[in-house]
Amino acid sequence: MILPIVAYGDPVLKTEGVEIDKDYEGLETLIENMWETMYNAHGVGLAAPQIGKSIRLFVVDASPFAEDDADGEPDPKAAGLDGFKKVFINPIIEEESGEEWAFQEGCLSIPNIREDVYRKEKITITYFDENFKFHEETYDGYAARIIQHEYDHVDGVLFTDHLSTLKKKLLMKKLANISKGIVDIDYRMKFPVTKRKR
Template sequence: MILPIVAYGNPILRKVAHDIDEQYPDLKKLIEDMWETMYASNGVGLAAPQINKDIRLFVVDSAQIFANMDEKDKEEENYPDDPGIKQTFINAHIVEELGDDWVYNEGCLSIPKIREDIYRAEEVTLEYQDENFVKHTRTFIGITARIILHEYDHIDGKLFIDHISPLKRKLIKRKLDDIVKGNIKVDYKMSFAKK
């Protein structure tokens, strides 16, 4: 089932999410719905707060980026995480971030039609559980690490626009206000804050 994506302005996007256990109700169905919602919205990642759940759960599919990238782009740029991943992350916690910060133009399904250059670490090591609650500690690099860090921000109550300068924030304020008011059209289901 495709779920509505929570728009900027909803307080749940600013809440620090909590860990869950295997008893969380209908978790398997929720994860399936998150994948379906993410793909229907043309996303590469989706966190539970974006579908109005304050739990430490997100899904990432960086494999589709590499699958859709033309060979010329792959040859011109080094992508150390090619071919990417398709994975569910439960109760994720960052162990460490390493490498130089690098810039990439990011967007967010909860903040449609706004994109900004964001600096993030080259790699991240996470402790997390998969959909079967098997524990993992793993290091991710490149674009995959970036998507994970973006989704991780969501479960910590942060948004990608928190990484931009106050001046840039001021420049996009009107667009952000329009999102809060629901004065924006997108081609996927959205849930706007109450007016």
């Protein structure tokens, strides 16, 4: 089932998610719905707070980044992303390392806005998958970037929180309009100011 994605301004997006256990009611269905919702909105990641649930769960499918760049050359930051599809439950980023690098990030909860965000190039993360099997893995490049972005969501952090004060001021009107539902999108959203779905 395709769920409405919560828009910027809803308090759930600024709330730290709680851990869940394998008996969390409806977990399998929730994960299926999150995949369906993410693909419908053409995203590469979706966190539970974005569908109104303050829990530590997100899904990632980085396959679109595996395609060659405009010159037909493979991008080294996209290495190993073909078929990279994972569920992260109760994740903990244990370490971030390497140089910080900028990339224009967007967010399904903040449509039509993309800004450069600086993040470390490498992470080590522990998490449980959809079968509650424990993993400890290290990622770099786009995989690390997507995971860091979704991990921020379960910590109640948005990519706009990483921007300079000046950049935030310049985006204030656009962000306010998103909260009110004044935005052109082709997927279902729930807007906090109007309390309506579209």
